[in-house]
Amino acid sequence: MRNISVLKQKILNLADHCVKCGLCSSQCPTYLLKQDENESPRGRIALAQALASDSMQIGDKVSTHLNNCLQCRRCEASCPSQVKYGELISTTNALLNQENQQTGRIKAKIISKLSKFSHENWLKIAVFFQFLSSTGLIQLFRLSKSGKQTLRYLPRNLTLRKKTHKKFNTNQTVNFVSLFTGCLSHIFDKHTLQICTELLENCGYSVNIPPKQTCCGAIATRQGLGDIDQQCQLSNQMAFNDIKNSPIIFFTTGCGAKLKEYQEQLPGDVKFADRVFNITDFLEHSELFATLKFNPLKKKVLIFNPCSERNVLKQDSIIEKLISRIPDIEIINLSKTTGCCGASGSHLITHQNQANQIRLPILEQIISLSPDIIVSSNYPCNLHIQTGLEEKGLDIPMIHPIELLYNQVNLE
16 A cells, blocks of 8 residues: 555646646546536546645545546547646545545455456356356345346356467467457457457467466556556566567457556566557558458448547557458448547446446437447447447447458458
8 A cells, every 4th residue: 555645745746737727628528428527637636636635535425526537538638738637546546545444445355356367267257157147046146236237248158168378489480479368358258359369360470368367457557556556567467478579469458558558567678568569550560461351341330449549549540441451341430529438447337327328429429320330449348339239229230340350351
């Protein structure tokens, strides 16, 4: 746990960059939804300053305003003063944990346990809960509404497979890459994982999936649990250290945005963050991928760019460049003013009502554009939007752009 006075000073230093111009308010999904200054970035910065300067006491109302933040960082992208809002809000959450030690300890214990689960641990847990759900024994757990919602998201055909991981002979002149799956992508989005693996292999890459990789640390960061975040960073740097200097590929931008902000904890010839690549960006610049040919697709394809892709990675044009290789495809985009979908990692579970309200304008846009297919590169966003479309009785597939490319590869 970090010293309270250090946290307060850091908050004040970060907040001093904010000139309270309010340009961020029109970009903030919670402010647009509630029209409450406390639900804007400027308002939350003012609350953080008040807490750090001891002119305000922590209470449920203040905590609620701060916890409602989706941390989409759209405000950062529009800030003329370049305020590091993401860092500021996570430091403020760390202060809340310190001040409310009982709640902070409980939260830290839960997230610490979960963040240490490996790729393999999560699969066993998911299979167990799927068994309980299919047999009806899950009723004994008296799950909350959010818990039941989470179970709905579990794939129907989860299976425990024997390990297929093998050590590569790094003396051979082979194009090695490693795939980051994080804690849950290999469970909830294993179809995309398989497609990414096969496409990379067909391009001539030898794909490594380290079984000891863990959570990227984004959840801990958002909750202000810096010590746990550091543990995640160290665990993953160790897990991906077997094949030194090889590219680390991610296919879920929420995790990738966090990986790109890792601080070096292990010595190496190349910094960990510099080895990390979005699979769309990696393939766009790959000479091996450039040799592939694609079959025509006469369909209207809508691109949805997640906040992590737009505001942190700043790669919102990559998908269009990539899928434009498919002949006859009609590419359409949402309005440039489109904001966060409301998913924001675990936010779609912890703040269901707010997440659903924020999602509504995007669903309305999609309905008006009437696409045949939607592509997006962040699984929680895909899940949240797909669920919303299904609730409206619409059957529009929402897939990863790599799946679209994979489906259209010309094998002749």
